[in-house]
Amino acid sequence: MSLLADRLARVKPSPTMAITALATELKEAGRNVITLSQGEPDFDTPDNIKEAGIAAIRRGETKYTVFDGRIELKRAICQKFKRENGLDYEPSQISVSNGGKQVLYNALVATLSPGDEVVIPAPYWVSYPEMVLLCDGEPVPVACSQNNGFKMRPEDLDAAIGPKTKWLILNSPSNPTGAAYTERDLKELSEVLLKHPHVWVMTDDMYEHLVYDDFQYRTIAQVEPRLYERTLTVNGVSKAYCMTGWRIGYAGGSKQLIKAMGAVQSNSTANPCSISQAAAIEALNGPQDFIPKNNAKFKERRDLVVDWLNRVPGLHCPRPAGAFYVYPSCAGLIGKKTPKGETIASDEDFVRYLLEAEGVAVVHGTAFGLAPHFRISYATSTEELQDACTRIERACRALS
Numbered sequence: 001m002s003l004l005a006d007r008l009a010r011v012k013p014s015p016t017m018a019i020t021a022l023a024t025e026l027k028e029a030g031r032n033v034i035t036l037s038q039g040e041p042d043f044d045t046p047d048n049i050k051e052a053g054i055a056a057i058r059r060g061e062t063k064y065t066v067f068d069g070r071i072e073l074k075r076a077i078c079q080k081f082k083r084e085n086g087l088d089y090e091p092s093q094i095s096v097s098n099g100g101k102q103v104l105y106n107a108l109v110a111t112l113s114p115g116d117e118v119v120i121p122a123p124y125w126v127s128y129p130e131m132v133l134l135c136d137g138e139p140v141p142v143a144c145s146q147n148n149g150f151k152m153r154p155e156d157l158d159a160a161i162g163p164k165t166k167w168l169i170l171n172s173p174s175n176p177t178g179a180a181y182t183e184r185d186l187k188e189l190s191e192v193l194l195k196h197p198h199v200w201v202m203t204d205d206m207y208e209h210l211v212y213d214d215f216q217y218r219t220i221a222q223v224e225p226r227l228y229e230r231t232l233t234v235n236g237v238s239k240a241y242c243m244t245g246w247r248i249g250y251a252g253g254s255k256q257l258i259k260a261m262g263a264v265q266s267n268s269t270a271n272p273c274s275i276s277q278a279a280a281i282e283a284l285n286g287p288q289d290f291i292p293k294n295n296a297k298f299k300e301r302r303d304l305v306v307d308w309l310n311r312v313p314g315l316h317c318p319r320p321a322g323a324f325y326v327y328p329s330c331a332g333l334i335g336k337k338t339p340k341g342e343t344i345a346s347d348e349d350f351v352r353y354l355l356e357a358e359g360v361a362v363v364h365g366t367a368f369g370l371a372p373h374f375r376i377s378y379a380t381s382t383e384e385l386q387d388a389c390t391r392i393e394r395a396c397r398a399l400s
């Protein structure tokens with residue numbers, strides 16, 4: 001009898017981690033490697049938030065809390081949803097977990113039966129299909145082309161929905177493309193969802209605050225109140241508050257679903273870290289003025305990378321509305337030869353060549369379900385981005 005469960009055979013290890021491991025190997029061998037594959041802000045957690053964590057330790061808040069989050073944090077989350085999204089949730093409609101990732105996973109564990117389908121617009125964050133597979137569900141990827149700004153068209157959503165569809169997972173702004181759905185886009189998708197009352201919506205709003213050029217952020221339950229009852233609005237402090245290591249994510253949704261997610265969590269990890277909960281209260285209730293300051297820097301970096309890559313023959317880089325990723329196409333390089341005579345047959349070949357020839361680590365688009373592209377995270381310093389773009393340009397120009 002095999003030690004490992006059958007379902008594990010369906011799950012791939014994270015491809016972003018594989019690139020990072022290769023980059024680390026090269027670094028250890030003494031190579032100068034620039035890593036643009038990481039999904040976290042390079043900015044430090046703001047001091048007031050750190051201090052709130054330290055104060056919690058000093059006050060002795062070092063014990064178990066309620067398994068799905070302290071009431072003070074749930075209240076702060078309700079206020080955030082009201083203030084920023086116009087959504088009314090009560091504390092009994094809120095679940096707090098160890099990062100947004102656990103929120104999504106709890107919701108899928110709590111709702112998927114074998115064979116249930118989950119519609120996932122592609123390109124997608126790598127963990128969505130893997131989580132669905134771990135829960136014995138079936139991911140249904142829907143290709144969203146660059147021509148439509150990597151956003152799902154209502155007719156494609158309609159065609160993907162069947163009798164077994166349980167969820168649509170929406171992610172705006174998106175990891176890996178940075179694409180963000182406007183109010184109109186969401187309204188159009190809502191029209192389709194209203195026709196299919198058995199489909200629930202999991203909206204991953206993790207990058208909500210990271211939008212540029214006056215983009216007006218909206219979440220789907222706000223745009224279409226008739227979907228409120230069957231929407232799980234997922235968010236967290238990891239990205240906007242530069243708190244990836246603190247591990248706090250949360251969701252607002254129907255009481256029945258939130259209770260079921262709590263049942264999963266109470267029997268697995270129990271409460272998220274008590275100290276991180278205190279820090280998250282400060283993040284949500286405290287000053288928010290560092291967010292536009294960070295965004296101004298992110299926007300500058302986005303423009304630097306987009307403008308540079310669009311001058312490189314063979315690359316085409318759309319300018320996304322949010323997050324800290326760009327998702328250039330490398331279609332113009334497919335079929336070319338490296339100076340060593342190897343053919344670039346896929347985005348995976350290109351990414352490997354870039355790492356080996358110039359020491360730049362990015363992630364191939366195939367990993368995110370739409371090729372031939374690659375993802376760059378620009379959450380790093382301007383100097384490093386300039387160096388990386390110089391190297392990418394040199395690598396592309398060396399192909400023949």
Ligand SMILES: Cc1ncc(COP(=O)(O)O)c(C=O)c1O
Pocket residue numbers: 039098099100101102125171174175204206236237238244247248249
């Ligand atoms: C789209 C998306 N959702 C969720 C997460 C997970 O966030 P957390 O670190 O809070 O678990 C990430 C992290 O990279 C992400 O990119």
